[in-house]
Amino acid sequence: MSTATQERSRIQYVYNLDDLFRVPEGPLSCKVAPSKLLSGDTLATGKSSTVGPVLTGTHVHVAWVVKPRGTGSKLHTHPNEQFNYVLRGTLIADLDGQVLRVPAGHVVHIPAGMVHSHVASPEEDVLFIAVKDTRHGIVGPAVDGKHNGPRTLPGFGSNKDNEWRLGPDGLPLPQSPRVSRDKVRYVYNWEELDKVPEGPCSAKVTPRAYVSKKSSSFGAALTGDKVHVGLIHKARGSGSKLHTHPNEQFNLVLQGTLHGDIDGQTVLVPKHHAIHMPAGVVHSMVAGGDEDVLFFVAKDTRHGLAGPPVDGIEDGPRFLPGFGPKR
Structure with a gap:
């Protein structure tokens, strides 16, 4: 085999997460979905505002994604589990009947089948890593069956049906169903994981x-x-x-x-x-x-x-x- 042929057949294992706007040429170690809106062809025909590339192996999806401030995903579910690690900004999570803040340096775990939603806080866009297993794809269907745009905080969207109402404390009101008997921990601060946290953990x-x-x-x-x-x-x-x-x-x-x-x-x-x-x-x-x-x-x-x-x-x-x- 010539040197040129060997170079062409070398498998690519390394991927630039900030520049995945097309599928790289040549043999790849995993499937690459270039950066785009993950749900729907447009904001109006999807159920989430999340944008970014996805790498898919045989058993794991990894996505490097952004949610614009004040916007996110409608309540949805999927048969694979998910971890979101926040690198910049704060996610507001609605899961298991709780509203939880997930700031930079924290990770939120969503067990398979749990109804949930994530919206970027109003202060800034959120950059995060999403990881799922491959029992299902990277996107799950909206609970209400309608793909009519993302969930938004008041003042950030044009579809009032998808606006997340605020409570007296200024935080959005939980709308996900409560499924656990005890208060389970779903959000973890990496800096505090020198020991196992007390109480039930997801x-x-x-x-x-x-x-x-x-x-x-x-x-x-x-x-x-x-x-x-x-x-x-x-x-x-x-x-x-x-x-x-x-x-x-x-x-x-x-x-x-x-x-x-x-x-x-x-x-x-x-x-x-x-x-x-x-x-x-x-x-x-x-x-x-x-x-x-x-x-x-x-x-x-x-x-x-x-x-x-x-x-x-x-x-x-x-x-x-x-x-x-x-x-």
Whole structure:
């Protein structure tokens, strides 16, 4: 095979989340839906204002999306679970008979089948990562069966039927049905996950710790029925040894640059890029030498959060030259 043919057949594993306005050329590790309105061809014919690209693997959808301020999704449901991690702004969630604020740095978990709605607060647009399992698509139908535009806060929409009424405290009134007997936690602050929160939780919480003995990855994770999500830190110049696992993985970089070794390719994964690791593919991720890396990870639950090293020896992280322990 010629060098040119080899280059054309190389699989793309890294995706620029800020520039996915068309499907990239060549072989791809996952399905790419370019940035667009996720529900309906227009605002008036959908049920949500959410816009952005979607990456779909065999078991996990990952979306990098925006809701304009004061707008969001009508009450809806879907047979797959969902995690939304807010990067900028505040989501107002209506689920399980509660209205909950989800500010930047927080994640909200919506179990499969639960009626819910999310609207961006009036102060600013909301940027968030949405993760779902692939039992269903990225969008679920409106509860009232009408795709007649997004839900809006007062003063932000033209369809009064979709306006979310406010209560005396200025917060919207809950309209989702109450399904739990006890008050369940659905919103999690990553900065507070040094221990398991008290009371009933919608997802299993793995408190902040090192993920394995063959990696420098440190962080907390949430595990639902079909999806793990986590917020992970790698110290500069350090990372994971070559390893594999029988579940797929997406890493979305929020700070710094990951240096990847995947399927025999060397790749760079800078800020606001995602790397997809299909199940069973041998890979390693190391933080660049300039700064620590912070990334959001999504995996399906066919396996746990960590996979075994290829050499079978858990003897510490992989390092860039000059960053390992001094001998």
